[in-house]
């Protein structure tokens with residue numbers, strides 16, 4: 001949250017979308033709630049109301065307009081669509097389209113058939129690369145990302161990077177995410 005605030009005022013954000021409610025995806029909402037309340041800002045927060053302890057925390061947070069994830073949502077100029085993936089806690093991939101180009105975000109997931117199918121026809125793929133190749137962790141690997149880039153013929157940004165792993169791009173189509181970098185397709 002603090003790092004994002006260095007580059008964009010929260011009053012300029014249209015919404016926050018949570019793929020799922022694991023702590024590493026929601027923990028910044030707690031201090032953000034203080035900030036929004038102090039500034040008198042209400043920020044739309046889209047998430048699936050999965051029945052879990054984390055949902056009860058979010059229910060109590062002020063500063064957000066809580067929007068239940070549905071099949072499709074319109075936020076500003078963007079249409080968002082969601083598909084359930086495979087993860088220990090219910091997790092959703094997200095597609096964001098302006099009617100011309102589509103960004104696909106995997107959220108956290110194991111490799112599954114719904115992943116490639118939902119990502120079809122996207123122009124840019126933002127992919128969870130949190131696990132080592134052949135590990136059983138419920139995430140994707142850089143090798144999975146390279147496979148998706150090749151089969152779907154779209155560039156991939158490798159994200160959800162694990163600080164214990166070394167990331168070397170396996171192909172021109174796979175870019176390791178870097179802060180402050182912009183990408184065009």
Ligand SMILES: [Zn+2]
Pocket residue numbers: 020022087108
């Ligand atoms: Zn997760």
